[in-house]
Amino acid sequence: MVNESRLHVPAPPARPGQPPDFSYLQLSPAGALPRPPTNASWRDSGPMAYGLIRVLDEAHRAVGPWDPKLGANDLRLGLKHMLLTRLFDDRMVRYQRQGKLSFYMKSTGEEAVSVAAGMALQPEDMLFPAYRNQGLQVVRGQRLVDLMCQLLSNTADMCRGRQLPVMYHSAPARLFSISGNLATQFPQAVGWAMAAAIKGEEHIAASWMGEGSSAEADFHHALLFASVYRAPVVLNVVNNQWAISTFQGTAGGEQTSFAARGPAYGLPGLRVDGNDFLAVYAATRWAAERARSGGGATLIELVTYRAGAHSTSDDPARYRPRDEAESWPLGDPIERLKQHLIGLGEWSEARHQELNQELDGQVNAEWKEALTFGTMSDGPRLNRDLMFEDVFKELPEHLRRQRDLLRAELAGST
Amino acid sequence: MAQMNMIQALNSAMDVAMGRDPNVVVLGQDVGFFGGVFRCTDGLQRKYGEHRVLDTPIAEGGIIAAALGMGVNGLRPVAEVQFADYVYPAYDQIVSELARLRYRSAGEFHAPVTVRMPCGGGIRGGQTHSQSPEVLFAHVCGLKVAIPSNPYDAKGLLIGAIEDDDPVILLEPKRLYNGPFDGDPNKPAVGWNTHPKGEVPADHYTVPFGRAEIVRAGSQLTIIAYGTMVHVAAAAAAAMGLDAEIIDVRSIVPLDVDTLCTSVCKTGRCVIAHEATRFAGFGAELAATVMENCFWNLEAPIQRVAGWDTPYPHAFEWEYFPGQARVTLALKAAMEPK
Numbered sequence: 001m002v003n004e005s006r007l008h009v010p011a012p013p014a015r016p017g018q019p020p021d022f023s024y025l026q027l028s029p030a031g032a033l034p035r036p037p038t039n040a041s042w043r044d045s046g047p048m049a050y051g052l053i054r055v056l057d058e059a060h061r062a063v064g065p066w067d068p069k070l071g072a073n074d075l076r077l078g079l080k081h082m083l084l085t086r087l088f089d090d091r092m093v094r095y096q097r098q099g100k101l102s103f104y105m106k107s108t109g110e111e112a113v114s115v116a117a118g119m120a121l122q123p124e125d126m127l128f129p130a131y132r133n134q135g136l137q138v139v140r141g142q143r144l145v146d147l148m149c150q151l152l153s154n155t156a157d158m159c160r161g162r163q164l165p166v167m168y169h170s171a172p173a174r175l176f177s178i179s180g181n182l183a184t185q186f187p188q189a190v191g192w193a194m195a196a197a198i199k200g201e202e203h204i205a206a207s208w209m210g211e212g213s214s215a216e217a218d219f220h221h222a223l224l225f226a227s228v229y230r231a232p233v234v235l236n237v238v239n240n241q242w243a244i245s246t247f248q249g250t251a252g253g254e255q256t257s258f259a260a261r262g263p264a265y266g267l268p269g270l271r272v273d274g275n276d277f278l279a280v281y282a283a284t285r286w287a288a289e290r291a292r293s294g295g296g297a298t299l300i301e302l303v304t305y306r307a308g309a310h311s312t313s314d315d316p317a318r319y320r321p322r323d324e325a326e327s328w329p330l331g332d333p334i335e336r337l338k339q340h341l342i343g344l345g346e347w348s349e350a351r352h353q354e355l356n357q358e359l360d361g362q363v364n365a366e367w368k369e370a371l372t373f374g375t376m377s378d379g380p381r382l383n384r385d386l387m388f389e390d391v392f393k394e395l396p397e398h399l400r401r402q403r404d405l406l407r408a409e410l411a412g413s414t
Numbered sequence: 415m416a417q418m419n420m421i422q423a424l425n426s427a428m429d430v431a432m433g434r435d436p437n438v439v440v441l442g443q444d445v446g447f448f449g450g451v452f453r454c455t456d457g458l459q460r461k462y463g464e465h466r467v468l469d470t471p472i473a474e475g476g477i478i479a480a481a482l483g484m485g486v487n488g489l490r491p492v493a494e495v496q497f498a499d500y501v502y503p504a505y506d507q508i509v510s511e512l513a514r515l516r517y518r519s520a521g522e523f524h525a526p527v528t529v530r531m532p533c534g535g536g537i538r539g540g541q542t543h544s545q546s547p548e549v550l551f552a553h554v555c556g557l558k559v560a561i562p563s564n565p566y567d568a569k570g571l572l573i574g575a576i577e578d579d580d581p582v583i584l585l586e587p588k589r590l591y592n593g594p595f596d597g598d599p600n601k602p603a604v605g606w607n608t609h610p611k612g613e614v615p616a617d618h619y620t621v622p623f624g625r626a627e628i629v630r631a632g633s634q635l636t637i638i639a640y641g642t643m644v645h646v647a648a649a650a651a652a653a654m655g656l657d658a659e660i661i662d663v664r665s666i667v668p669l670d671v672d673t674l675c676t677s678v679c680k681t682g683r684c685v686i687a688h689e690a691t692r693f694a695g696f697g698a699e700l701a702a703t704v705m706e707n708c709f710w711n712l713e714a715p716i717q718r719v720a721g722w723d724t725p726y727p728h729a730f731e732w733e734y735f736p737g738q739a740r741v742t743l744a745l746k747a748a749m750e751p752k
Contacts, residue, residue: 163540382729
């Protein structure tokens with residue numbers, strides 16, 4: 001029984017068993033969109049908010065005004081960061097399947113979104129990531145072993161066992177603590193940027209969230225505060241098409257683009273090919289330059305595809321075609337940058353294989369090191385007293401008492 | 415009678431309610447095509463259409479506000495918040511709007527909204543998938559609040575909630591979705607198929623709000639618990655060989671004061687158990703109620719068993735969870751002679 005009513009209910013173009021269909025996706029040819037000066041009015045961003053900023057063309061050549069003209073060394077570094085992110089993700093999912101991790105979320109297919117943006121920002125810029133931005137951790141030089149120890153909640157866990165896997169942080173690397181609650185970091189990044197402006201600092205903030213999360217009120221708080229106070233912040237919506245089982249139309253992507261929310265608040269909006277390393281880099285650079293020079297915030301929509309499951313607790317075969325990822329029209333970010341470098345004569349299949357092997361060895365070696373600090377079930381464990389610390393700066397009397405009660409409880413039960 | 419786990423029982427409740435009343439609609443994140451991340455709404459969209467089972471944007475505040483508006487316009491919305499830990503963006507809509515609409519409009523407006531949310535720990539969910547926020551709703555005037563401990567009650571309470579003209583918050587202990595849990599994570603999981611409360615009528619019935627259930631009659635002391643802790647406390651008392659009277663509160667608001675206090679006045683001893691943090695937890699309300707009504711019959715101080723006053727830590731799930739060891743210490747203290 002299907003009720004007919006006047007209510008419009010968005011439906012994804014394809015469900016399991018149906019052929020993938022991305023005809024809804026508005027594409028622009030590479031190089032087609034203009035690049036206004038970074039001090040242009042938000043009104044000039046119209047074409048960029050609805051079109052798609054792309055640099056790499058079908059033949060993997062960099063074309064058009066958004067080409068950031070990066071040197072081969074930077075391109076190879078970007079490729080290396082993306083490849084490392086993917087190998088790390090793949091192996092962590094495997095270890096979760098083997099019961100060594102309680103949970104994991106991979107970023108497969110979305111590596112350029114984090115890596116290119118991370119490289120386009122300054123090391124002192126403050127980043128407010130979401131839970132699928134591990135590429136930012138890699139770009140900022142976080143050691144895999146430190147990330148793995150967080151995943152394992154072991155004795156070297158930066159979160160002291162408090163957080164679910166992937167909820168990393170690093171104050172020295174200027175990577176804000178990742179929250180499991182969606183969208184909360186977006187307006188916080190704006191507040192950080194407002195403080196930078198108040199204090200006269202030149203550093204800017206950047207934040208990321210999924211297109212699904214943009215339904216939360218916090219997204220709108222972020223855009224409003226960023227616009228009102230012209231905060232030096234780069235706000236990124238990663239449109240990976242799927243929020244667990246709901247497609248981007250359910251988040252409001254059916255009638256307009258996510259980038260177009262920017263102009264509605266008086267902010268420029270850039271809609272970018274999120275699988276085009278060069279386009280992501282260039283758009284981030286544009287927004288960062290604008291923010292740094294007092295022009296305020298930019299909203300960037302990164303059009304990409306969540307090639308994997310939402311998390312290790314999810315099975316996307318239940319709600320989308322199994323082969324949808326292969327039909328994604330914007331390809332794979334690693335493959336595209338690799339082909340670009342090969343086309344430039346700066347890379348080869350053989351060197352790629354070699355790098356792949358080297359990085360896989362690195363992931364393996366760091367995992368072995370991480371295990372020496374314990375796992376959820378084996379080896380050294382965090383001191384249980386830590387459970388009561390950091391609730392407040394000083395341990396209050398009632399928690400001191402509860403800590404002692406837990407000691408008694410554990411002594412009694414062994 | 416059919417055998418159901420709690421997920422199937424909740425699903426059956428919504429199915430029955432939707433079949434009887436075309437105004438019942440279900441909305442929430444992933445509840446439609448996918449059938450919910452815990453499968454509680456599985457098949458409902460296929461059966462009742464995507465105009466009555468709505469996949470919503472990820473916006474808890476929007477979900478509750480829209481449910482309120484639908485309720486004002488004659489529908490009976492059942493809103494799912496994917497995890498209780500994610501309800502806070504909706505808190506203003508629940509506290510300032512949903513709970514008070516009838517009061518502020520002198521009864522001219524009301525919204526018969528049911529809000530379902532999985533709660534509680536024991537699934538390695540860390541601080542963002544393990545919370546027990548029942549007291550945050552119990553403290554708000556105008557909300558009915560219930561927490562089932564078994565499939566039979568889950569279905570009966572949910573149908574009752576949907577048919578109730580007042581807003582209801584139904585907290586579903588997700589560790590109990592697939593089977594009872596006595597607090598020992600090292601034991602193999604058991605299903606509801608061998609539990610008497612896993613027998614659930616396929617058709618319509620309700621479990622009334624404001625009525626606790628005496629799960630086990632006993633003489634030595636009274637254990638007041640709800641949700642997962644009903645099973646944990648029962649196991650701990652049994653292991654000690656205590657003849658405990660175990661009461662499942664079921665309905666937090668309204669509270670069945672008579673059943674609780676008649677029992678404590680009889681036994682003279684009382685242990686209160688919940689998963690939520692101890693400080694200003696619902697146990698404090700229960701303890702005060704017992705004190706006011708049973709003071710002259712008490713043989714020992716009332717004991718509270720609860721989660722520690724910290725966020726729920728991923729690495730210390732079982733040190734945090736109020737398991738049998740913590741219950742046992744409280745039982746011993748409550749059994750101390752005068």
